[in-house]
Amino acid sequence: MTWKVFIDGEVGTTGLQIRERLEARPDITLVSLDESRRKEVSARADAAREADVSILCLPDAAAKELVAALAPGEARLIDASTAHRVNPEWVFGFPEMAEGQREKVASAAYVSNPGCWSTCAIALVRPLVGAGLIDPASGPAISGVSGYSGGGKAMIAEFESGEAAGSFLYGAAQGHKHLPEMTEYGLLTKAPVFVPSVGQYAQGMAVAVHLPGLGAEGMAKAEAALRAAYAGERFVSVVAASENEPRVMPQRLNGTNRMELSVHGNPETGAVVLMAVLDNLGKGASGAAVQNMNLMLGADEGAGLE
Numbered sequence: 001m002t003w004k005v006f007i008d009g010e011v012g013t014t015g016l017q018i019r020e021r022l023e024a025r026p027d028i029t030l031v032s033l034d035e036s037r038r039k040e041v042s043a044r045a046d047a048a049r050e051a052d053v054s055i056l057c058l059p060d061a062a063a064k065e066l067v068a069a070l071a072p073g074e075a076r077l078i079d080a081s082t083a084h085r086v087n088p089e090w091v092f093g094f095p096e097m098a099e100g101q102r103e104k105v106a107s108a109a110y111v112s113n114p115g116c117w118s119t120c121a122i123a124l125v126r127p128l129v130g131a132g133l134i135d136p137a138s139g140p141a142i143s144g145v146s147g148y149s150g151g152g153k154a155m156i157a158e159f160e161s162g163e164a165a166g167s168f169l170y171g172a173a174q175g176h177k178h179l180p181e182m183t184e185y186g187l188l189t190k191a192p193v194f195v196p197s198v199g200q201y202a203q204g205m206a207v208a209v210h211l212p213g214l215g216a217e218g219m220a221k222a223e224a225a226l227r228a229a230y231a232g233e234r235f236v237s238v239v240a241a242s243e244n245e246p247r248v249m250p251q252r253l254n255g256t257n258r259m260e261l262s263v264h265g266n267p268e269t270g271a272v273v274l275m276a277v278l279d280n281l282g283k284g285a286s287g288a289a290v291q292n293m294n295l296m297l298g299a300d301e302g303a304g305l306e
């Protein structure tokens with residue numbers, strides 16, 4: 001069995017990484033457009049119609065433009081941009097998120113690939129809300145660090161040319177574009193307070209959820225809730241705190257489609273921190289898109305991924 005796949009935006013950061021994962025696969029034939037036509041909407045729509053699944057690795061506006069050029073049912077799409085993440089007509093492409101989510105992805109016409117920050121945040125927060133350990137109205141504090149490839153070609157150029165003055169925090173005004181998806185799929189009623197940062201390295205991400213009052217008992221329950229939520233999962237797992245102590249290394253899972261979660265804290269003060277590590281271009285983007293594509297095509301979910 002072979003399938004045709006179109007990567008719209010295949011020369012961008014996310015698209016290239018998907019292409020690398022698919023090129024080696026005998027079961028996939030890539031549908032490609034010439035350089036001169038790759039931004040022409042009619043050519044992109046034709047390519048999407050020809051393919052069994054198309055993966056959009058584009059700015060939000062270009063993703064919306066392609067969707068608008070297609071009639072419902074003409075193409076199956078995975079959108080890696082932010083454009084459709086909380087749109088109820090799209091299935092959120094995080095198969096491990098909830099029971100039944102994997103099956104929804106497999107049968108969907110339109111799948112939105114989650115953001116890298118939100119994959120980490122949702123993975124940590126959602127099971128704890130479910131277990132009654134996070135109050136959904138509490139607006140939990142979340143922080144994190146990403147490699148600069150998370151900002152695509154423009155930020156890579158900024159860092160690699162020396163134009164960027166160094167690492168920075170951002171999003172302090174609480175308008176980060178992943179907040180709606182974190183809130184909705186984290187089962188929160190109030191958005192988290194989220195302060196991400198970009199480090200002076202290319203790739204890899206670590207995210208921390210801060211729970212100052214969870215306590216020693218809550219800490220044990222949090223780990224149990226996370227272990228139960230991801231039991232048997234191949235790409236999401238809970239690891240011992242010692243794996244991420246004393247230093248959390250955001251580049252630890254680079255080149256993989258894995259995300260590792262851990263629970264940390266001080267039993268005496270009751271302060272607890274949940275931690276997630278992934279490759280922003282692996283489980284945070286390109287790896288996740290390939291996993292969703294595999295599910296939609298009926299291929300082995302882990303094909304082309306490690």
Ligand SMILES: NC(=O)C1=CN([C@@H]2O[C@H](COP(=O)(O)OP(=O)(O)OC[C@H]3O[C@@H](n4cnc5c(N)ncnc54)[C@H](OP(=O)(O)O)[C@@H]3O)[C@@H](O)[C@H]2O)C=CC1
Pocket residue numbers: 008009010011012013014015038039040056057058059060062080081082114115116149150151152153154280281284285
């Ligand atoms: N980088 C990351 O870690 C993550 C990125 N994402 C999301 O994935 C999407 C792609 O991001 P990323 O790969 O980083 O971005 P890049 O800027 O690296 O790549 C975007 C690509 O889209 C192309 N493009 C722009 N407009 C059009 C158009 N109208 N038609 C066809 N192609 C077009 C660009 O062309 P050109 O080369 O000419 O500029 C570029 O190659 C974004 O929505 C981003 O937010 C999601 C999760 C993580």
Ligand SMILES: CC(=O)N[C@@H](CCC(=O)OP(=O)(O)O)C(=O)O
Pocket residue numbers: 080081082114115116117146147148149150151155177178196197198
């Ligand atoms: C480091 C950095 O700048 N990261 C990007 C998010 C990358 C990403 O996940 O983009 P999507 O929202 O399209 O998924 C940001 O915070 O805006």
